[in-house]
Amino acid sequence: MKNQFLSSCRRAVSTLTKEAGDISSVFPSLSGKKPDPLPPRFADLKKSLIKGNEEALTASWQRLLSSLKREIDEIRSEGSNVVPSIDYKDVAAGTVSQTKLDALRHRGTAVIRNVVPKQEATALKQQAQEYIAANPSRVKAFPPDNPAVYELYWTPSQVQARAHPNLLKAQSFLASLWHSSDPSSEISTTYPLTYADRFRIRRPGDAKFALGPHTDGGSVERWEDPEYSRVYQAILRGQWEEYDPFDARHRIDAKMDMYNGAGACSMFRLFQGWLSMSSTGPGEGTLKVCPLVRHATAYLILRPFFDAQTGKLNLDATFPNSVPGACQEYNTETHPDLDLETTMVSMPQVEPGDYVAWHCDMIHAVDKEHRGKGDSSVLYIPACAMTKSNIEFLNRQRISALRYSPPPDFPGAGGNGEVGFTDAVNWNDVGKEGKRAMGLGNWTWDVTPNMTEGERKIVEEGNNALFG
Secondary structure (H helix, E strand, O other), X not given: OHHHHHHHHHHHOOOOOOOOOOHHHOOHHHXXXXXXXXXXXXXXXXXXXXXOOHXXXXXXXXXXXHHHHHHHHHHHHHHHHHOOEEEHHHHHHOOOOHHHHHHHHHHOEEEEEOOOOHHHHHHHHHHHHHHHXXXXXXXXXXXXXXXXXXXXXXXXXXXXXXXXXXXXXXXXXXXXXXXXXXXXXXXXXXXXXXXXXXXEEEOOOOXXXXXXXXXXXXXXXXXXXXXXXXXXXXXXXXXXXXOOOOEOOOOOOXXXXXXXXXXXXXXXXXXXXXXXXXXXXXXXXXXXXXXXXXXXXXXHHHHHHEOOOOOOEOOOOOOOOOOOOOXXXXXXXXXXXXXXXXXXXXXXXXXXXXXXXXXXXXXXXEOOOEOOOOOEEEEEOOEXXXXXXXXXHXXXXXXXXXXXXXXXXXXXXXXXXXXXXXXXXXXXXXXXHHHHXXXXXXXXXXXXXXXXXXXXXHHXXXXXXXXX
């Protein structure tokens, strides 16, 4: 069985499934390419989505704008302090206060402190730098002249961090905030799955890796894919206040990538996240977020239907800053009422070993310029649920892992990637819990009596698909 699996790995790595490139291909604002206008069918889509709810939608829009103003005033007053800070020891003990939990749900983001011991986290960075130095002519990064984001996925540092038991526990904690309004939904938030991503070592003075405000998980797909649009059905029927950002019911089968986008994520990530490998504060090349997950999402979904100046319905084919095959970007012209100059707040001071997480729909960005004195270094590690599509993706990703090829979602997927790199990770050195999250090894997930019918079913399917 093992030989057959490895043979399939070798065959799979022979054909590119994504074009080679770097992170600049994901963001139209980085690439400088001007998108083409959307075709007329998008006007028909708009009309069909709100048919019969036009008046309710208009009233909802006005309520949202009023509520946004109050929230913006609070952020203007508090700044980065609005981002909740939670200590890992409380996560591990199950003693996170209700106040902190409520703040995390409202803001959609948090810093979990001391997830990995500080010395371990700084050692991960050192190890990553040594890996780069050992393979100087083969490592790709953006920007090429002053690398910040590396097209590397299987360095020992990344694999060790993803498999760290504390990080897996932190991911399970974040996943526990989610639920499904349909008990039969085939989703489990009990066991984290690993999604392989890049890492960043951004040096002082860098102003090229300046990702503006954006949301991952597609752009026009949120309206165009029928199941994806159902995620936001409360918003689209004029009741944005009833929208639950943590209900996974319709996200499970939502098609977030309809155009095989360069940076599209095929895995349903509950939270995006990174593990810090440096001491970094506001203005020092760090993450910025708009900590209003319900309000900002409602604004995104409603914005195409309204003229921002007059407040009247606008049912033409425009979806502001929504480009097929790219992430959703924002600016002060296309989404003026979000007051991004105020609401995009920097993460508070983080230390090596802190884990930063933000909701999958959250608007986020990166400091335009790194004005600090030390590097701003993170390993991108999101928190993912167990669903059928995620299990299918994990099955493909583990083939990439064993062949050191870029994962399926990334530039050069299916190519040679890190094949033959010096100091490549040894999968035998990875702990069994970390391997299981990768779909590797032979340790199955437990089915427990307290699971819903849907969760029990998906855990059993995962065991059969990956370890059967």
